[in-house]
Amino acid sequence: MMSETKLEAKEFLVPEETYMTSGIHIGTTQKNSTMKKFVYKVRNDGLYVLNINQTDERIRIVAKMLARYEPEDILVVSTRIYGKKPVSVFSKTIGTKYISERYVPGTLTNPHLKGFMEPKIIFLTDPAADSQILKEAVSIGIPVVSICDTNNDTNYIDLVIPANNKGRRALAIIYWLLAREIFMVQKKINSYDEFELTIEDFEASL
Numbered sequence: 001m002m003s004e005t006k007l008e009a010k011e012f013l014v015p016e017e018t019y020m021t022s023g024i025h026i027g028t029t030q031k032n033s034t035m036k037k038f039v040y041k042v043r044n045d046g047l048y049v050l051n052i053n054q055t056d057e058r059i060r061i062v063a064k065m066l067a068r069y070e071p072e073d074i075l076v077v078s079t080r081i082y083g084k085k086p087v088s089v090f091s092k093t094i095g096t097k098y099i100s101e102r103y104v105p106g107t108l109t110n111p112h113l114k115g116f117m118e119p120k121i122i123f124l125t126d127p128a129a130d131s132q133i134l135k136e137a138v139s140i141g142i143p144v145v146s147i148c149d150t151n152n153d154t155n156y157i158d159l160v161i162p163a164n165n166k167g168r169r170a171l172a173i174i175y176w177l178l179a180r181e182i183f184m185v186q187k188k189i190n191s192y193d194e195f196e197l198t199i200e201d202f203e204a205s206l
Contacts, residue, residue, distance in 0.1 A: 012056050013177050022169040025050045027150030034154040038162035048150040050162045058161040059174065062123075062145055063181030065159065069121055071095030077133055078125035079103060082168040085204040086175035087125060093179045093197065096123075099133070108136040121145065126165045127152050147174060172203035 012019065019025065027048040031039055040051040066074060074096040078087040084100040091098035097117060099107075106113045122137050124130045124146035134156060137144050143158045147165040154160050164170040179202075180195045189195050 012052075013059060013181070014173070016052070018173070019052050019055070022173045023167045024055060024163050024170040024173055025052045026164050026167070026170075028166075030151035032151055032153050035148060035150050035152060035160075035162065038148075038160070039150060050150065050164070055161065055163045058159070059177050060181060062159060062161055063178050064185055065145070066094075066121070066123070066178070067182045067185035072097060073120035074123065075099065075117060075119035075121070076123045077103070077130050078171075080126055080129050080166065080171075082166065082204045083125035083171050086171045086202040089197070089202045090175040090179050094182055103130065103133050105132055106136075108133065108142065109140060124157075125171065127154070127157060147171075168204050168206070169199075172199050176202045 027039070027050050029046045029048070031048050038050050038054050040049045042048050071094050076087050076091050076096050076098040078084055078100055079102060087098050087100050090096070097119060104113065104115060107115055107117055110116060119142060121143045122133065122145070124134060124144060127134050127146045127148060134144060138156045144156065145159045146157045146161070147163050148154050148157060148160045149163070149165045161174065163174055176197065176199045179197065180192060183189045183195060184192070
């Protein structure tokens with residue numbers, strides 16, 4: 001019987017080994033109750049492990065959702081250091097707005113503020129690190145999609161991608177896959193081979 005974390009390799013967006021070596025499934029030593037359904041097991045060292053089946057599935061779902069929006073109506077955010085480059089490359093590839101530096105409170109709620117934005121959907125790298133923008137988005141009813149690790153509270157997240165949102169390689173793969181999938185959904189490419197950017201193009205430097 002196949003383990004619940006296993007799928008045939010061809011069913012994944014990338015070979016299973018690529019997911020595993022990136023650490024995309026390795027969570028933290030904390031498990032928020034709202035993330036319980038995405039957790040596969042806890043390792044001997046106390047780290048919770050996420051189910052990569054669900055990670056892969058949610059990347060596909062989120063790509064299809066984002067592909068329905070005009071790029072300029074999407075705001076992608078990461079104030080985490082390893083998320084800055086993948087967010088920047090993703091946003092420039094797709095054409096979305098993005099914030100990869102310190103978030104200025106009121107950017108979503110104060111029309112008089114320089115840099116005021118009115119996105120129709122927000123994509124967060126980490127709802128804990130990006131908590132101020134999450135709070136503002138929720139207060140004015142903007143849908144929020146987020147990468148969530150095992151320790152994240154997902155109560156105010158409309159759609160979760162369960163994954164390691166702190167790892168350099170993990171974040172690069174997530175944003176690379178999302179960009180590639182969006183291009184496929186929008187018929188900008190007809191096969192994965194046509195997507196010219198690599199995971200390394202999205203990966204932050206050490």
